[in-house]
Amino acid sequence: MSDRYQGFTSSPVGKLLVKNLGLPDPTRLERYTAGAPLVDGTVVVGGAGRLAESLSGVLDVLGIASTTQFDAEQQYKGLVLDATGIKDSTQLHALRDFFSPKLRSLATCPRVVVLGTPPEQVSGAERVAQRALEGFTRSLGKEIGRGGTVQLVYVAEGAEGATTSTLAFLLSPKSAYVSGQVIRIGAHGTTTAGEVADWTLPLAGRIALVTGASRGIGEQIARVLHRDGATVVGVDVPQLADDLQTLMKELGGDWLALDITAKDAPQRIAHHLAEKHGGVDVVVHNAGITRDKKLANMAEDKWDSVIAVNLTAPERITRELLDQKVINDNGSVVGVASIAGIAGNVGQTNYAASKAGVIGLVDSLADELTDGITINAVAPGFIITQMTAAVPFATREVGQRLNAMAQGGLPVDVAETIAWYASPGSSAVNGNVVRVCGQMMLGA
Ligand SMILES: NC(=O)c1ccc[n+]([C@@H]2O[C@H](COP(=O)([O-])OP(=O)(O)OC[C@H]3O[C@@H](n4cnc5c(N)ncnc54)[C@H](O)[C@@H]3O)[C@@H](O)[C@H]2O)c1
Numbered sequence: 334m335s336d337r338y339q340g341f342t343s344s345p346v347g348k349l350l351v352k353n354l355g356l357p358d359p360t361r362l363e364r365y366t367a368g369a370p371l372v373d374g375t376v377v378v379g380g381a382g383r384l385a386e387s388l389s390g391v392l393d394v395l396g397i398a399s400t401t402q403f404d405a406e407q408q409y410k411g412l413v414l415d416a417t418g419i420k421d422s423t424q425l426h427a428l429r430d431f432f433s434p435k436l437r438s439l440a441t442c443p444r445v446v447v448l449g450t451p452p453e454q455v456s457g458a459e460r461v462a463q464r465a466l467e468g469f470t471r472s473l474g475k476e477i478g479r480g481g482t483v484q485l486v487y488v489a490e491g492a493e494g495a496t497t498s499t500l501a502f503l504l505s506p507k508s509a510y511v512s513g514q515v516i517r518i519g520a521h522g523t524t525t526a527g528e529v530a531d532w533t534l535p536l537a538g539r540i541a542l543v544t545g546a547s548r549g550i551g552e553q554i555a556r557v558l559h560r561d562g563a564t565v566v567g568v569d570v571p572q573l574a575d576d577l578q579t580l581m582k583e584l585g586g587d588w589l590a591l592d593i594t595a596k597d598a599p600q601r602i603a604h605h606l607a608e609k610h611g612g613v614d615v616v617v618h619n620a621g622i623t624r625d626k627k628l629a630n631m632a633e634d635k636w637d638s639v640i641a642v643n644l645t646a647p648e649r650i651t652r653e654l655l656d657q658k659v660i661n662d663n664g665s666v667v668g669v670a671s672i673a674g675i676a677g678n679v680g681q682t683n684y685a686a687s688k689a690g691v692i693g694l695v696d697s698l699a700d701e702l703t704d705g706i707t708i709n710a711v712a713p714g715f716i717i718t719q720m721t722a723a724v725p726f727a728t729r730e731v732g733q734r735l736n737a738m739a740q741g742g743l744p745v746d747v748a749e750t751i752a753w754y755a756s757p758g759s760s761a762v763n764g765n766v767v768r769v770c771g772q773m774m775l776g777a
């Protein structure tokens with residue numbers, strides 16, 4: 334499944350038409366290949382706050398070249414500003430001072446990260462100024478172009494040592510289709526990061542459950558978690574058992590063919606993980622369905638099945654795994670929500686309710702979980718899969734272009750985001766919902 338418009342814009346005729354008619358011209362996004370360095374170039378770091386001093390050391394651990402000395406003659410792959418030192422609105426000019434002279438010196442698919450303090454942790458003028466960072470980063474995300482991404486990371490007091498896994502993700506091509514996001518580190522639960530012995534295999538020794546693993550986004554999640562060192566236990570409906578088995582054998586994983594809405598599914602999953610694997614470290618609730626109809630025409634079974642698969646099953650499975658203590662310490666639960674759950678969508682009252690509910694599950698558990706277990710969600714935008722191939726051509730074209738990158742994302746973009754959450758290095762990343770949507774205009 335490819336983006337035919339993007340193929341057309343890179344042909345000689347396409348290039349001419351794009352130029353003369355001012356059509357959208359999506360940049361071919363760089364994506365991570367196993368074994369490649371995380372960043373192909375140098376990152377300029379700056380700012381004066383709680384994090385500035387340690388930044389170069391953090392990037393060093395990841396093998397990322399960095400400098401504090403900007404040279405307008407050079408090209409750079411990324412910019413990181415520690416804005417935690419900004420205490421009132423007059424000091425926001427530090428944003429202009431740092432970024433404006435450097436934006437013309439960026440290579441293609443550049444990465445920009447602004448680090449701040451969660452506004453809810455400070456008060457008065459500092460709270461105002463820290464909140465202002467959000468408007469700045471979201472706007473720069475829409476301006477930067479050429480496949481660039483811009484994120485704001487709020488680092489709680491005390492979580493200064495827990496930024497490595499997040500910077501590895503946000504500065505690398507792993508975050509190709511994630512932009513304009515606000516991420517919180519250490520704002521819920523633990524403020525410390527777990528040990529990562531080898532940053533090329535961050536999930537080594539981890540057991541990962543992935544529902545809906547036999548195709549689409551779930552298949553890519555299984556592949557990426559396996560690439561990062563995890564043993565994957567795939568779940569899918571019995572009708573897809575052959576596909577599931579073939580994939581899991583290829584990945585050296587394990588499988589369980591069952592319908593996650595079955596009454597005994599949570600118990601069977603918990604029992605299987607406890608007996609065969611001694612527990613689970615990563616739980617990815619990816620299985621999902623759509624049954625679109627406007628509410629006036631919505632049959633009861635369409636409503637019920639969507640809520641059951643997308644929301645009630647993840648709730649019940651999570652609860653059972655927690656109650657039976659099957660999730661190991663420092664484990665990670667990840668929900669797959671959707672932009673529809675944030676912005677709403679015609680014909681998707683059932684789906685959007687279920688996906689907003691997944692965000693509710695994150696909110697309800699983030700402060701309740703103990704033993705270093707985290708819960709986060711991804712909210713994909715337009716991802717090119719069998720699900721979206723079924724969307725009529727015109728709607729699909731509009732859906733794909735209505736974002737800062739003027740293109741749809743790939744299943745691997747969702748998978749990479751989940752792998753970041755799943756890393757033991759992300760144990761202070763809790764209670765987040767990150768959109769994987771190329772900074773879609775809808776619900777922005
Ligand atoms: N494709 C997109 O653009 C997009 C956008 C936003 C969110 N999402 C979400 O991403 C997830 C994956 O979507 P996809 O596009 O890969 O869809 P898909 O239809 O290709 O794959 C979904 C998988 O879930 C499995 N599944 C469905 N019901 C199940 C059940 N009762 N028990 C066990 N397995 C079940 C299916 O068999 C299938 O393998 C879903 O939660 C979806 O809502 C997708």
